[in-house]
Amino acid sequence: MEKIRDIADEFVRVRLTQIESSNLKLFDFDYDLTFMVFFLSPEETVYARYGGRCEQGPDERQSLAGLRYTMKSVLAEHSAENRRFAPMEGGKPFFIGEIAPRSGLGRCIHCHQAKEVMYNKIDRDGDWDLNLAFRFPPPDNLGLKLEVDRSNIVERIAADSVADKAGLKEGDIVNSLNDVPIHSFGDAQYALDRAPKIGSIPVSWQRGAETHESRIELPDRWWRTDITWRPSLQNLIASPRLYGKDLTTDEKTALGLKEKQLAFRLPDTISEQPRLAGIQGGDIVYGVEGRHLEMGAYDFQTYFRSHFIKGEDVVINIIRDGMKLERKMRLAWR
Amino acid sequence: MRWNSLRLVLAVGLCVLLQSSMASAQGRRGRRFQDRDAIANGWQFDYEAAKEAARRSKKPLMVVFRCVP
Structure with a gap:
């Protein structure tokens, strides 16, 4: 509180500790988070969101300094002549209690549980889409890394990324992304949650006194992220069910593989999932989806869990009798 | 009986x-x-009351969702 005390009284502050009584059409956010701030006008339209995390840890994308920065940015927006607001879905309010059983006995529905309830309903209705596992992608997926303490300023642009090609540079202030005003990392995630799977999205930024506008071309499967940290999606984390002993350097060289490249030999008996894909005991696994992976068999398990989810078809690259082959493997669903 | x-x-x-x-x-x-410190520091816990206060004061709302384990 000390770090925001001087500007805190510029806001009417309210803390909500139960999601049951909140309109989730209005408070639409990444429900796997344990902390999220909404800034709204007195007319109940959203200026900004603050909060977010990534697989590296719960506080890698948020700080008190960042919250303070966003609060100041919102106050400037609030007093601007032409106030900007985040777009939101229309329609009647939605409360989780409409589809969730009563929590009862004083139990609290955690935010991630609200998401589980929503996803179970979608699944029951037959509308499940694997891409729902990858909601609220970070701007990093486009090569755009925002600062943590000044949360709409570009910290780094990945070389040759789509953000780089759009013209963004380190130090730029991102004004808007996909027509969502950007005050924070949380806003950028919300903007990308609304973005199409293919095509391009508008971006606007400030560099010194100049305002720049461009479009970011969305790359293939740009929205995918590591879901292993998300409490709501633990049942979607996939296992390759491919285990074995790493090849020696000499064995790799004999097969034309690089020294650090993934290559392990499967035992004689393998599990049903790879067997159904036409993979056999004794095959050598040396890649996935044609990607060159530098790791051992043990790290391959972690890599796989953070890159693929249950229900997907994944191409496994194998070597059998010196021949390079591909086998499409369906990752067991439920 | x-x-x-x-x-x-x-x-x-x-x-x-x-x-x-x-x-x-x-x-x-x-x-x-609704811990006492938060209330003493000006936090409210009633969203409807906070909305009304925002309308009256013309201040923006800061709504915090915080998971209590």
């Missing part, structure tokens, strides 16, 4: 006990969520 009445009294007593235990659990939970 006497045995049935006794069972009825016991059942009603059990219900009353259970209800009072639930109410006190909810009360404890409510108090835990």
Whole structure:
């Protein structure tokens, strides 16, 4: 509180500790988070969101300094002549209690549980889409890394990324992304949650006194992220069910593989999932989806869990009798 | 007959006990969520009241969702 005390009284502050009584059409956010701030006008339209995390840890994308920065940015927006607001879905309010059983006995529905309830309903209705596992992608997926303490300023642009090609540079202030005003990392995630799977999205930024506008071309499967940290999606984390002993350097060289490249030999008996894909005991696994992976068999398990989810078809690259082959493997669903 | 009445009294007593235990659990939970420090620092816990205060004061709302384990 000390770090925001001087500007805190510029806001009417309210803390909500139960999601049951909140309109989730209005408070639409990444429900796997344990902390999220909404800034709204007195007319109940959203200026900004603050909060977010990534697989590296719960506080890698948020700080008190960042919250303070966003609060100041919102106050400037609030007093601007032409106030900007985040777009939101229309329609009647939605409360989780409409589809969730009563929590009862004083139990609290955690935010991630609200998401589980929503996803179970979608699944029951037959509308499940694997891409729902990858909601609220970070701007990093486009090569755009925002600062943590000044949360709409570009910290780094990945070389040759789509953000780089759009013209963004380190130090730029991102004004808007996909027509969502950007005050924070949380806003950028919300903007990308609304973005199409293919095509391009508008971006606007400030560099010194100049305002720049461009479009970011969305790359293939740009929205995918590591879901292993998300409490709501633990049942979607996939296992390759491919285990074995790493090849020696000499064995790799004999097969034309690089020294650090993934290559392990499967035992004689393998599990049903790879067997159904036409993979056999004794095959050598040396890649996935044609990607060159530098790791051992043990790290391959972690890599796989953070890159693929249950229900997907994944191409496994194998070597059998010196021949390079591909086998499409369906990752067991439920 | 006497045995049935006794069972009825016991059942009603059990219900009353259970209800009072639930109410006190909810009360404890409510108090835990609305800690005194937060209230002293100007935080509200009633969204509708906060909305009304924002309308009156023309200040923006800052709404915090915080998971209480």
